[in-house]
Amino acid sequence: MRIKINISFILFLFISTYLGFWQNALVIFFSVLLHELGHIIIAKFFNIQVLEIQLYPFGGIAYTENISKYGGRIELFVALGGPFISMLIAIAFYFFGKHLSLSSTIIKYNTALFLFNLVPALPLDGGSIVRNLLLSKHSYKCATKFMTRSGKILSILILLYNISLILNRQITISYMTVAFFIFLGALREEKNCSYIYLLNRNNKKVKRLHNLHVRQLNVSEETYIRSIVEQFSPGNICRVMVFNEKGEVVKELCEADIMDGFLKYGYYGKIKDIVK
Template structure:
C-alpha cells in the first residue's frame, strides 16, 4: 500500500505492517505503534539520505513488520565503500535518536508512557541491525569489508550464512522463551523472517556477482581510472574460477602461464568477461590467450 512520497521517495507499507499497527490498536497501545512506525521510517530515511549523498538513486521505502527496506536504482554492494556508508547510516540514526531521547529526558521534555518505548525501540533496532548478518545493516557492512579481499560472491555467501546462523539462534531463543514464558511469538517470527531473507540473499549472490562483473567496464569508462589487481593463473584454469577472485573497484589483469610455468600472455578483465558471457564459465583461460 502506497502512503505517498517524501522528498521524492515513494513510501509503501507492507500489509503485515498494517496488521501489526492494527494489533497495537486492538491492544490499546496505538500510540506505541505510531512510535514504532516513526522509528522505522527515520531509520530507512537515514539509508535514503546516505544513498543520495553517495549518488545512488532511491526509488522507494517499504515498511515491514520487523523493519523496512530501502530500494535503490542501483546495487550499492557493487561498490563496498558505498554499501558500508549507506548500511551504517541506519543504526547511526537510531543511536542519534537515543541520544536525543536521553537529552529530552534530562531537560524534562519527556513522556513517561511513550518516552521509554521510543528509547527502547531505537536501542533494539540499532542492536539488531548491527549483527554481522545479511540482510541486516551489520551484514552489509561485514560484506563490504570482506568483498575487497575475497570477492563479492564469496563475501555475500559468508555474510548470508552468518544471517542464517543468527536466525537459527534467534528462533531457538524464541522457542525457549516461549516455553519458559519470558518471550512471545514475535522473537521466533523475527528469526524465521531473518532466515528467509538471508537465504534469499544467498540465492541472489550469483546474480549480484554477474552484475558486478558486467558493470566493471562501465565503471572504468565512468571514472577513467581504477586501481589494478594482478592475478596469475595456469592456462587450464576456468574463467569461472578466475572471476570468482575478482573484487569490486579493481580492474584485473590475469597473467597466464603454461604447464611449464612459462609466460603465455595477459588477459584483461573486459576480455575475460566478454568470453565468459559468450562461451561460459568452464572456458580455460588459455583459450582466451590462444585465440
C-alpha cells in the same frame, strides 16, 4: 519513491492498537521510518535513485538502484545511514527528552534498532558494512557468502530462542517472524550476488580506474573461467596472469577478456579457450 507497509507490519500495528499499545506501535512505526530515511539521505547524497521503502516491525528495507556497482565505499556509507539515525534519536531523547511520556520507549526501541542492525549478518545493515570492508581482500561473492551464512545462523538462533520462550509458556511468534524474514533476506542476497558483476562489469570502472584497487590473480590455462569471474568485485580491478605448466607467463588478461570469454564459452569454458 513510494513507502510500502508490509502486511506483517500492518497486522502488528492492528494487534498493538487493539490491545491498547497504540502509542508503542506509533513509536515503532516512526522509528523504523526514520531509520530507513537515514539510508535514503545518504543514497541521495551520492545521487543514487531510491525506488521504494518497505517497512517491517523489526526494521525496513530501502530499495535503491543496484548500488553494488559503485563499489564498496558508497554501499558502506549507505548502510551506515540507518543505524546512525537510530543512534542519534536514542541519544537525543536520552539527554533532552526524558520528560516526555514515551521517551523510555523511544530510547529503548531505537537503541535496539541500532544495535540489532549492526549485527554482522546479511540482510542486516551490519552485514552490508562488513561485506564491503572485506572487498579489499575478497571477491564480492565470497564476502557475500560469509555474511549470508551469518544471517542464516542468526535466523536459526532467533528461531530457537522463540521456541524456548514457547516451551517456557511465553506464547509469542514475534521472534519467529523476524527469523523468517532474515533467512529469506539472506537467500535473496545470496542469489543476487551471482549476477551483480555480470550486470555491472564496466559500470563506472573506466572513469574510476585510478581510484580502484588492483588485484592480481595467477591462473593456469586449465582454470575454469567461471572460477575467475567469481573473484571479481565492483570496487576493484583484477589483472589475470596466465601461466603454463613450466611456470612461464603465457598472457596477461583483463576483466573484459575474462567476461567476454565467459559469455562466449559458457560455464565450462577454460582460460585456454581465451588464450588460443
